[in-house]
């Protein structure tokens with residue numbers, strides 16, 4: 001960081017010194033030069049020497065990522081950190097502590113979205129926000145989401161150490177439950193921030209697989225003290241002038257092409273479904289094959305149909321996954337009487353994804369006829385549209401990568417992120433960094449210190465620029 005930053009600043013200084021020397025003799029002390037430089041560079045130029053103190057602590061970030069990965073219900077290198085569990089609460093405490101050390105004022109809302117704020121010189125203006133999540137799906141890795149939270153705190157610390165003074169306030173957001181693991185709802189915190197009335201209502205009655213209600217779980221973690229309070233989470237219009245999320249790519253493109261930074265232009269449209277079949281069950285030896293209506297085979301047939309319908313779209317951009325398939329009673333010598341399957345399907349083309357959902361529904365109904373089972377549930381949990389990044393935010397990120405002499409590429413995010421929902425209430429942009437072989441949602445997930453440093457630098461520059469606009 002110090003190198004590039006110095007280089008840029010030295011060039012800027014030479015540039016402005018040479019221009020201004022034609023106009024002023026005592027330019028060293030002319031405040032208008034300072035303010036012109038501020039406009040050009042996007043940074044608060046106090047005095048040239050203050051930039052020498054700019055430092056980026058890459059090793060500290062890595063240490064924090066390693067420490068945070070210790071708050072896990074799975075043995076290392078796997079990470080399992082599920083919403084409102086003891087490990088999640090400890091991890092949250094760890095992040096709040098880091099926010100405090102960075103000098104941010106910390107606030108939490110009713111579902112546990114955490115905000116760390118650095119007041120700008122004009123705190124009444126809409127703030128510039130950044131952030132991501134720290135929950136981790138079962139047996140996953142330590143970088144997904146975490147880089148965008150700890151990296152954001154570090155980006156702000158970098159700016160503070162440089163002597164930069166934001167005009168708009170800067171905020172780091174830790175979003176509650178980006179992952180759908182516990183209650184089946186993805187991007188729970190950001191979906192609610194974006195004002196989803198449906199979600200605010202359903203959270204009052206929803207339970208997890210152990211029959212623990214959302215509200216009880218939230219209260220056990222210290223949140224949701226007032227049941228009717230969940231709409232208090234909704235963001236007021238114009239709270240943020242921009243939102244930027246730093247994240248690992250979770251795909252192989254940047255690494256394959258040797259590019260440092262991905263600038264996200266759009267996020268693909270995700271959907272998820274819950275389907276349940278019921279049959280008569282019975283004894284695995286005594287009930288003969290013609291007399292069965294096996295709910296497990298109904299679910300298996302539907303799982304294969306998901307793959308078929310996705311492939312029928314003819315586009316590599318259409319994907320579908322059955323990640324959950326549960327049978328009841330789950331005994332080797334009992335014909336499944338109930339089955340439960342959860343389906344994730346996505347596309348950059350919303351219409352095409354909706355056609356896949358329609359076909360899955362038709363097939364589920366056909367299976368009830370051919371197998372004599374009941375379709376006791378066909379529930380579309382979420383069916384979200386895609387989101388587009390904001391042009392001005394994209395431009396700011398591109399300028400930042402250029403100033404830092406980093407290679408970059410415009411790309412689509414096939415994974416979903418809290419940014420998908422923040423885009424509903426704020427201009428949005430995302431910064432991707434390469435990750436090893438594109439691995440994610442598994443323990444082999446890895447991002448190098450160098451790539452994370454690049455991401456944090458681009459984030460810091462972008463925040464700085466947007467905070468002055």
Ligand code: GLV
Nearest residue numbers: 179414415416417
């Ligand atoms: C996010 O975790 C996703 O599944 O895209």
Ligand code: MN
Nearest residue numbers: 137144179441
């Ligand atoms: Mn994830």
Ligand code: MN
Nearest residue numbers: 144145178417
């Ligand atoms: Mn993520």
